[in-house]
Amino acid sequence: MRSEIESSGQKARSFIEEARRAQIVASAIEVIAESGFAAASLAQIAKHAGISKGVISYHFAGKDELMEEVVNQVYTAIGEHVLAEMEGAESATDLLRTYILSVTAHMRAHRTQLRALGEIFYNLRTADGQPHYGIKANEETYAALERIYLAGQASGEFRQFDVRVMAVTMSSAVDNMFGYWVTYPDHDLDAHARELADLFERAVKNEDRAED
Amino acid sequence: MRSEIESSGQKARSFIEEARRAQIVASAIEVIAESGFAAASLAQIAKHAGISKGVISYHFAGKDELMEEVVNQVYTAIGEHVLAEMEGAESATDLLRTYILSVTAHMRAHRTQLRALGEIFYNLRTADGQPHYGIKANEETYAALERIYLAGQASGEFRQFDVRVMAVTMSSAVDNMFGYWVTYPDHDLDAHARELADLFERAVKNEDRAED
């Protein structure tokens, strides 16, 4: 990415390697989003990518590593986007609205990726049958939201409430907005997001305080 | 097959047959809740029930029919329970709170059944790879909630808001409360439900109107 001026021949193969991995990850995302986690066999992913089945095993240690790579890529991308958007916000109220709207914007732009992410989150299991991600993987999101709530409560913007419950609820509201939109593609996603922002603004605001 | 005298196309089932079906459904629920949808093979379900694998095929047309029967039983039970509880409520505000609390009570009492229900909802697919249930299966719930919202808006209890978004959000909040509790069994489910009731009461209430 940066300063490719020097030495171009050395990265040639590594570039091919990365390109193949990216191609495979992209194919995995599309197959999972289209047909679901259970139907996303290596054979299907390879077929969809137009490559041989063995190529995947060559570039990834196993199916699990491929799935984890999908999660990493998608999860990292959404995190970076949302954090960048939130840098401009000032009040806790602003932060919440920005959070909802920026996640929504990202959803619209990366529908397929997020579908796949959800499928893997809820279906990938370790060898002993325990969920590999599951709800516990939301902990980072919950913690980030809780920090906003606590700041808002400290500043007097927000009323007193259980921050964990609010975080779980807001997170699920956003996730389900996405699921609903995927199921009903004609649904007005932006209007839904604005409604959600209003809804949670009312749910958290401190009514005893004068409005800004 | 036997005594089709009275009714349409549905075959009447003997007591023994019904008992077997119930036993198999119960076993399926337990296996799915414990190990997840993907690991719930007919072999596992049969083994857990202490019966032969072939029995399931005998009593059900296939695995899909068994899954549908699980959904029917659990879904019907929760609906009946919640509707019964809500009969006593008078105002729209009361109805919402009763809805949340009664669903929560049912969750606590039928944890295993609802886990299985969720697994099937999000994983069962038709032969062409499309979700068999998914969010579309929530339509009935959404419609019921919307009737409450509209009544509240008509009576002036509730402010104006998009009833579909509110229904989707409240439904997801309740579902996710359950998922969180399953993941963290020490979580205080009742406190969570009360917080949710407060949260949504504030989200919907008409602030321009004097409180009752």
Place this chain on the structure above:
Amino acid sequence: MRSEIESSGQKARSFIEEARRAQIVASAIEVIAESGFAAASLAQIAKHAGISKGVISYHFAGKDELMEEVVNQVYTAIGEHVLAEMEGAESATDLLRTYILSVTAHMRAHRTQLRALGEIFYNLRTADGQPHYGIKANEETYAALERIYLAGQASGEFRQFDVRVMAVTMSSAVDNMFGYWVTYPDHDLDAHARELADLFERAVKNEDRAED
């Protein structure tokens, strides 16, 4: 096996089960003996038996269990035969000769089984790469031979020598006689066995003692 007088219908299925297991074991023995351990895939074994690959998985927990069953059957059979033959012997010298000759007779009658046994002994490995049987599996044979040697030394028939070395040597001599015969089927197995008996009789005998 014993008192099949009562209840004949109950064992019918168990009989079929045993028959299938025996058929699969027999097929495995033939494929291993013919083509070697490495080439004895479940597919080959099934094909040779004229059955589907899945049948093997149905009747055996896995390939390892099948291999172990082969070893058990063959190893048990040879042990029983040799022990029965040796009951008649009186002196330690007689026991040694009887051991060699009876093992040889069993080899002639069960050539294929013993080839397969050897293949599995030296090739089957556990999941971590360690030999599953290997030379350690000869311990029982070594111990039995050592008891004969010690008895002969105590009675004065045999000279003093290291019993472990003698046991390892005699065991390997008999095993290799078999291997040689398998490679050169026209080789005179019985003459070889008699030569071996003479050879070891001279190797162990106490020369300071008057002959019987």
Place this chain on the structure above:
Amino acid sequence: MRSEIESSGQKARSFIEEARRAQIVASAIEVIAESGFAAASLAQIAKHAGISKGVISYHFAGKDELMEEVVNQVYTAIGEHVLAEMEGAESATDLLRTYILSVTAHMRAHRTQLRALGEIFYNLRTADGQPHYGIKANEETYAALERIYLAGQASGEFRQFDVRVMAVTMSSAVDNMFGYWVTYPDHDLDAHARELADLFERAVKNEDRAED
């Protein structure tokens, strides 16, 4: 072998080429000795040598040629060593003892090589499933031992016995001594060898003749 300027169709190999082949052979020996023939994939051998998988295919026509090269190197080395040692011996009795002890000394010094040799001997198969080496590969050893026996019988040192049986037996005794030592590394290899020498000296000697 070298300075093939003069001869036939064999291609002369550069120093670099020979060095690579030797490196690969050495790596193959170590992997086979450590993990067994079945687990010695080209990938493992290449990884252990720190080279790319393709290098092996470049320097060897295939896996079989590599295996044959391993056998050639190890087998040639042991033959040269033993023959050199036996040059000093005078009587047939001396020759036998020298044979056993020199082979043993070589085993101790080249444990890994001989383990690999044994693995290949008993496992390598041709395309049609027949053993590539097996017992037939011992023919040279058998013939050499037989010449000693016949000389001893002619000189009156040894009694009359079947020289082929004796050769097969002695060869197997030495091979199995090695195998036992590999399995039980604390086993006293030299004491075992001396016991073997005594054992076979008694087995072959002409008792009707006065001792030297």
Place this chain on the structure above:
DNA sequence: GATGAATGAGGGTTCATTCAT
């Protein structure tokens, strides 16, 4: 000379389903 990338066959295993008994 050497490499990494790719292939395609075959490995063992699991599974829903069918069927004779």
Place this chain on the structure above:
DNA sequence: CATGAATGAACCCTCATTCAT
């Protein structure tokens, strides 16, 4: 009614080999 036996497809993974670079 119920069973155990059997099937055949699909699963993930490993491997020796080939080939363009």
